[in-house]
Amino acid sequence: MIRFIFRIIVWIVLKLFKVAFIPLTIIRLFYKKKVCPPITNDILFLPASALAAKIRNREISSETVIRSYIERISEVNPILNAVIDERFQDALEEAKQVEEVLNNATSIKEIEDQYPLLGVPITIKGSLAVEGLQHSAGVLLRTKRALKDAETVKRVREVGAIPLLVSNTPEFCLNWETTNKLIGTTNNPYDLRRSVGGSSGGEGALVSAGASVIGIGSDIAGSLRLPMNYCGVWGHKPSPRIISVEGHYPSCPEEEWPDVFHVGPISRYASDLSILFEILVEPNAKTKLKKPIDLKKLKVYYLKDIRNCLMNRTSSDIKKAIERVVTFFNSHTETSICTEINPDLLKHASEYSYLRLLLVDNVDNLFEGKGEGSHWELLKFLFCMSKSVITSILYGVLRWWLWIIPRKYIKETLNDIRILKQEILQILDDQSVLILPVSTRDAPPHGDVFKMLFDFGYCSIFNSLGLPSTACPVMQTEQGMPIGVQVVGAPNCDRLCLAVAKEIERAFGGWKPPSPFRKKTNEKQSLLT
Secondary structure, eight states, X not given: OHHHHHHHHHHHHHHHHHHHTHHHHHHHTTSXXXXXXXXXXXXXXXXXXXXXHHHHTTSSOHHHHHHHHHHHHHHHHHHHOOEEEEOHHHHHHHHHHHXXXXXXXXOHHHHHHHOTTTTOEEEEETTBOOTTSBOOTTOTTOOOBOSSOOHHHHHHXXXXXXXXXXXXXXXXXXXXXXXXSSSOBOOBTTBTTBOOOSSSHHHHHHHHTTSXXXXXXXXXXXXXXXXXXXXXXEEEEOXXXXXXXXXXXXXXXXXXXXXXXXXXXXESSHHHHHHHHHHHBOGGGHHHHOOOOOGGGOEEEEOOOOOOTTSOOOOHHHHHHHHHHHHHHHTTOSSSOOEEOOTTTTTTHHHHHHHHHHTOXXXXXXXXXXXXXXXXXXXXXXXXXXXXXXXXXXXXXXXXXXGGSOXXXXXXXXXXXXXXXXXXXXXXXXXXXXXXXXXXXXOOBTTGGGGOTTTTHHHHHHHHHTOOEEEEEEEEOTTSOEEEEEEEOSTTOHHHHHHHHHHXXXXXXXXXXXXXXXXXXXXXXXXXX
């Protein structure tokens, strides 16, 4: 009964949101599509692994590579608005020191083994600490600079990578739109009128625009997958507790935090995603992941749509992407035909995952305790007096109102999550994956994420279930917007997800640079949907 009442209330709120957006939707019709400038430097098309090989073979200098990326960042950032803080001069100095490493090495093999990313640039989400740079997580009032690197940043430095900057993220990482009052909103390279998603949106924008080749992001409800899907690149949410979350803000002292919150790799090429993943994984976790992979024996399950009155139906393009991937694996495995799962299996994905995340206590946020003071801040926001954004405020309001939910309902929901995991693990094993949408459509116009709040259950449920998941670009819409699929595996089957991602890249080409060209279509109708 409580769940039914909840759905009715939320359904009404979502409908009111859509009505309120009608004037904005009409105004958008008068804005023309713009994309970021084309990539003209061939260096920017090389995968990180190829850059590293050329640097250690002295075919190109690290300094040349770093300068190329700095120039590209300087070119596109004024229109993308994706950079919070940079360390370009320090990066150039570190690039010059690469020559010393090369001179002191006894063999190229030694360099490859010890420094697999020697001299390669990397960008970091603004919620992860990079020594000397702002560590704000998009919070206007947080002026702290990082005193030391986050554990993951330290790892990539140890293998020779050179951090260039920290990228934009929503305030406290609490939004599926990358916007804050610190530097503003990040734009999608394929269409500046559209969202990059969140919360690793700055990374998604830079990587897809050719202004970064690899990056590190974080994910509590889809943040390593949604922006990568909207920007046509690769992102992997790992299994719990195999990659350190130390050095991330916001953080949480609760024991359950690493079960639902994750740090992971982002890349323009699927092969680089695997390389960066191996570097980031904790040494004591590597043994859990060493399972043999034979893609000829791969079992594929898929889902094209979740039936829930609070969620939008998946677009025809999203369904087409799923169908293309399923068709490919049908003809490239020795197992039986790919199997579609019951669409009702994940029917309550959004409700389960949102309540699960709200129940985590002591997460760094705008308020103390369980949201005390959030209603006052909301009032200030309504009178344009708040220095925060609405999503951070509403998080506190929702936390405060948790007391109204009966303990019995919470207990039942947590039990339902456990049952759902058992049901999914009856399907998934160490030789099978689940392929499903990342979201219900391509990147929406700025602000429209508020009309899609429950669509993101496609991603967030796998944080609650503790399953690894990879966002994989597959194709582009007629408007030139990238869309892809999500590959989900059993616990600690990250390498299987990444191996499947490589196959998808081989079959469909992976990342495609933003282009002003588009097929003839009714673009006005596209923006109205």
